[in-house]
Amino acid sequence: MVRKALLSLLSLGAMGLALASPAQDLFDQATFLIGFYYNGPAKVPHFRELRRQYQPELDRLCASEGNRCGFEKARKVIERIVRDIGDPFTTLITQEELINDQRYGAGLGPAAPRIGVWVRESARGLVISEAFPGEPAYQAGLRRGDLITQINGQPATPARLKAAEAEGRPIALSYSRQGSPRSVTLTPRVAQATMQPRLELHGDIAYLRVYHLYSSEEFSPAQLIHDAARRAEQAGARGMVIDLRDALTGYDSEALLAAAAFTGGGGFIYDRRFQGQDETHTVEDGKLKVRHESGDEEELSELKQPYLARLPVVVLVNRNTFNSTEMLAYFLQKAGRARVVGEPTAGALGMSGSAEGPLINGEFIAVSSLRMRNLDGSPFPLRVTPDFIIEEDLEALAAGRDVVLERALELLR
Template sequence: MTRSHSQMVALAAPKVLVLAALSLSATSCTLAAGNIQSRTTQGATGSAAPSGASAAQRLFGQVNTLLLQKYGGLSTVDRAQLARDYQAKLDAACLPTGADCARETAYPVIEAEIDALKDDHSFFERPDEYQSFEAEATGGSRLQFGVRLAQLDGESRVVTAVIPGSAAADADLRRGDVLKTIGAAPYTYDALKKAREAGTPVTLGVQRGTGTLDVTVTSRDSSTRDLPHMTRVGSVDVIVIPTFLAGGGVADRVHELVAQANREKASGIVVDLRGNGGGNLFECDESASAFVTNFARLSRSEGGDTRTVVSMGTRLEDGRSSDSVAVPAFWTGPLSVVVDKNSASCSEFFAFEIQYSGRGPIVGETTAGVGNTATQVFPLGDVALQLTVINYVKPDGTPYPTQVKPDVPGQDDIQALTQGQDVLLTAAIQALKNAPTAVSPGANQQPGQPGTVPANNRSK
């Protein structure tokens, strides 16, 4: 069965993660991508509020119905007591207006309640956040420059990625560029954000290596779709996966790139997941299956356990095909994976499957820490609730870790990047020298335990 992305929506990860990696490709700095298990296109299926209640109370009731009936995460907080506690807070907030209490009055109360659940993968999305998320989840368009930035000297000013087809790409902004001025003034991220919102041309003073240049760019509505791409460093192919949230096509593209690396006889592959906040779990699993012979897990929810097995781009749910890539490919050569503190959720699943199978070293920083659950987005009119609905273990009962700890620790050096030196990528390429090769697909392996061949036993 091939994928049907109209039935799926990728999910948003914890708001706190995004502040460390600001993105001008979003309409706000409050959303990043996370895992997906399934999608609902309807609102909450019930409400704790009577039909004559205020709009604020009705929304609060919908949220708490979902919280009580659908939550499948690892929080041990008493959710019924949580609802009672925050009902009192909503009553106090709505006291001045009574039955006319607006929906917006419930927003901060609901946000505080979901924070009190102590589940980093669950949160409430206000209208602007949900709108931005929907655009990114479907690969739709929004007003953007299309550039991702890292901090240097207290400002988000170093270009780390440019979305193809965006205004930034047309202006020839490049990874490693440093934004020094905006207009006639010293650069600030706030000034760039205002220029984006205004949609007017802005001239940026850019430092590129040891030189400087002026770049004029105007934000415009353009696609948020940011599919994997590959570059070659020497004889090594580097596959960058910016997100697993791109309106579909991520896994198919990864398999295409792996096939290309095979044809071009690359000596190794580095998969770069830095800044990848997650996305669609099907895309993540099927991408990982281009490198791991097969793997398995159990998903645990209120409705019971489901066994997932993934191999050669196909996912089986309790023995039945649920999704697959169009043309699968497989890489048997040396592999390493680069992660950082902003690699979250679905990218943590990818990295863990590589690490658990012994397929290759993970290089970089300890990941964000939300890689053991899947979430579902429940639209509630123009707002939405993201809620953890499933947690995962390996078939032997081993829980998925919240964080992936690298085999080769290291940190990005943004200052070095401005001079064209990618420290972690260099370390990942170096790590390929001791990386194992994989057993080819079709070998008799136990699910979740693909074989590898130690580096010193490889045929020359």
């Protein structure tokens, strides 16, 4: 995904916005951005038709407030438009989310205090899908597969955990490990460098956990993936598991560079809505280049130490593997360089775009303005379909078994 915040507000006058109310202004700006730039799989009308279609709903919400109608009323209508489009890439982005994206690109964790776990909700509580080394939960001994049953004496839910972390005060957790009850009190804190790719060596199998593909001039997950592939082969690994389950998005170029650690090269085409603006991105020898439709070519970036690994690879994905991390799995699968195991991915593979804005309420909106195509011109699928489809089994995970990882290990052995 490409999230590049515009440095200034789009000209309201250029878009013909009526200064009737804050709600109307926000509605007009958001519908322009969606209707003008959208190029995804859904059928989205031109922005004037989009406004005509949803204006009655805004009028109904603002009926009693007139020109005092606030941003929140328009936000409800914009959320409705996003839901109706049904494209997982097109969404509202809060300032908090944008700040987190920037922190990920700097090699840091999110800005809000947390205990350092990703969880999946089950009938019996919250199953930990990831405990981040260096953060409070991991340091206290919690691990993947532990089942959190209570938070401060109340049944464990994702909303209750998020609220408790936001308060920043000590959190009392009751949890179990394979049926054995335990308890711990944790104090949330802001994560630092805990979401960078993590390599573990288990005998002759390397395990590489990738959480996202955001980057900056100082930090590159792709370079860390190349480094991990080099270290794994030098250590004598005869196979590698790349775990992309629950992985966030990032930058499409970073996905292509990361895949080159195993493919050596490759590329994709950004198919834009407007004639003459398509771009072809390719990577070779660690160098990322773009060729514009005009024929002009330029080098965008270069890895400091590219590496080409030969060891067999299995990639793990699930329904939450999203956008740019879907692309990493797709590049490896399409090149015949890895087999993919797990659940079909989130469905944001075949599109990309920008975080347009800022909107006048301080938020942004991601718009699927780019269709993804292979170098031969064929379209990307909307999601990665694993070679071996295995649904995640939370009950098995809580009992100490990771059925998806087990299948991957079988393939490598």
